């Protein structure tokens with residue numbers, strides 16, 4: 547990058563927490579730490595991975611309707627929508643609520659491991675990290691947990707008129723998963739991750 551004040555070419559690198567880069571020639575502040583707490587993100591990743599399985603497999607909705615009890619998981623919901631002919635919607639639910647978040651969490655988890663183990667200093671680790679970082683934007687756009695959380699809240703309000711609706715353990719796990727991913731993405735800084743790759747250039 548170039549210094550705003552004197553046009554000196556400065557190579558960007560990852561900074562430790564709370565540090566500001568200044569131009570070596572004219573002392574103009576260049577950029578602040580886009581800091582990413584690796585340990586914090588790693589911890590949230592592990593929590594998200596643990597919650598992911600029950601969030602997908604346990605019932606998110608439980609309906610009691612004239613003596614019969616029906617439960618639905620995220621998977622079944624998506625398949626049911628597809629079965630009714632709305633296969634685009636079903637596919638969107640599968641990608642946005644199941645596949646997207648799963649890939650995103652796994653990708654961030656792999657990135658944190660590569661940083662923690664210093665594997666990115668080897669050519670093979672570097673290549674993997676480049677691919678993961680390149681696809682990060684796409685994966686974060688694909689995961690739409692928030693839309694799914696809102697939609698099952700809306701659905702349950704509508705259904706509550708003619709059936710008793712209960713939230714299952716899956717709802718709890720799914721909502722927790724949503725919150726953890728939200729905080730994880732707040733803490734995660736793509737720019738900081740690219741910084742690790744520039745460290746040796």
Ligand SMILES: [Zn+2]
Pocket residue numbers: 549550551552553554569570571572573574
């Ligand atoms: Zn300067």
